[in-house]
């Protein structure tokens with residue numbers, strides 16, 4: 415201990431005793447180092463925390479109330495929990511994790527460089543505002559978006575308006591984008607709970623597969639003039655294939671689930687055969 | 690009293706009294722020199738903490754701990770797709786910065802319609818004259834494609850492992866913004882060489898912007914610098930591609946990964 419100078423020395427004889435006690439760690443009298451208390455006690459002017467909370471109004475008061483509830487909830491949960499703190503079971507960051515991450519990273523960067531070297535980029539004609547090219551295409555990752563702009567054949571014409579379209583074809587394509595991003599954004603608010611595996615939620619998995627297929631069929635729609643299928647049939651396929659894929663996924667996952675149940679049931683009946 | 694500066698701690702004398710190798714002497718001399726000026730000793734504790742952090746044990750994941758690998762190992766590589774997006778983004782950033790040395794965002798130089806512009810010529814120059822330029826452009830293009838692909842697949846893995854659920858909605862929404870910005874990155878970059886397809890892709894962009902109700906014309910002017918394409922369009926695409934988007938996307942990726950850090954990865958079970 416290094417606190418010799420701070421040990422209370424009102425009677426010099428006790429200093430050594432104190433040291434002996436603190437060294438052993440069996441001091442039943444809690445002592446400070448002899449300095450002033452670490453915190454300044456509140457005087458009359460300083461409101462206590464309770465008072466501060468009570469003086470608050472409106473939103474800040476609600477905030478306090480919620481925080482207190484939430485802290486209490488935490489404490490209750492912790493008290494009720496049977497969780498035992500353990501030493502971390504783990505792998506060392508160095509070398510295990512680091513080497514693994516470096517390996518994955520170098521592999522991926524290597525693949526990128528290899529592909530860049532093997533497949534050089536194409537370069538076209540200079541821009542010419544006077545000549546519309548036969549095929550206008552963005553990069554592949556925007557085909558789906560470009561396909562959405564080609565949905566104009568199904569832009570509804572309202573008979574009441576004398577066959578006029580409510581929206582221009584361009585606006586129709588834009589709205590389609592909005593709808594798709596909107597639906598994707600809504601997913602976590604519609605699907606909650608702790609299920610994680612596709613078999614646990616065949617519907618949502620089917621929806622996902624339908625979405626993926628839809629993004630591909632929309633891409634095909636974008637290059638419709640290269641596809642040897644009539645526009646009507648193509649439009650039908652664009653919408654039917656995703657639905658079909660969704661149904662197949664749903665059926666497969668349901669079947670897998672039945673299979674799991676069958677295994678469980680069989681194990682159960684082997685243990686307890688029916689009379 | 691002497692005017693000579695009192696030096697209670699004569700570090701140099703202490704240094705000489707030690708029996709040190711050249712490397713040790715050089716190291717300590719540098720350390721002392723820096724410490725006198727920057728007081729790095731104050732930060733030593735931080736360094737120490739960092740040292741021990743680097744030697745930390747990464748906790749075993751839920752799946753590893755409960756030995757569920759036999760059921761889930763096939764999901765595992767898919768969990769690296771987010772990091773692979775970042776990696777591709779970094780490669781694109783580096784190669785893009787190098788391309789930026791040679792590229793000029795200008796439509797000057799075309800006498801007649803359909804003549805090559807300065808922008809087009811600068812890309813030709815990169816591919817034909819600049820050492821390693823062809824490969825550089827190839828790397829930039831491919832890393833962009835890899836990034837988009839990785840982001841898209843990352844989104845699918847998040848969807849199909851149900852990782853977007855309850856406490857993680859914010860990251861899902863943030864992810865949608867990120868994939869949108871990634872695609873915008875690609876679109877603006879596609880316009881820059883000012884080739885035929887660049888021009889007509891931008892043309893479709895302007896038409897879309899103009900079709901938007903209420904804000905259409907305003908949006909077209911802001912993003913494309915007018916209703917017909919030209920120098921203003923190219924510069925705006927350039928500024929978006931090399932200045933605005935890099936800052937915004939980098940910041941959002943940091944936020945996105947920060948939230949994953951705080952919330953913990955959603956593990957299969």
Ligand code: HEM
Pocket residue numbers: 767768769770771772774775840843844847852853857860861862863864865867868871942945946949953954955956
């Ligand atoms: C620039 C694009 C993106 C980058 C760099 C990125 C990066 C990351 C990284 C590194 C992780 C950690 C887990 C992992 O690697 O799988 C992650 C998790 C996550 N990402 Fe992304 N991401 C991007 C786009 C997206 C998109 C488009 C979505 C969905 C719309 C999304 C939603 C999520 C969610 C919900 C998590 C948490 C998943 C979990 O806890 O298991 N991210 N992201």
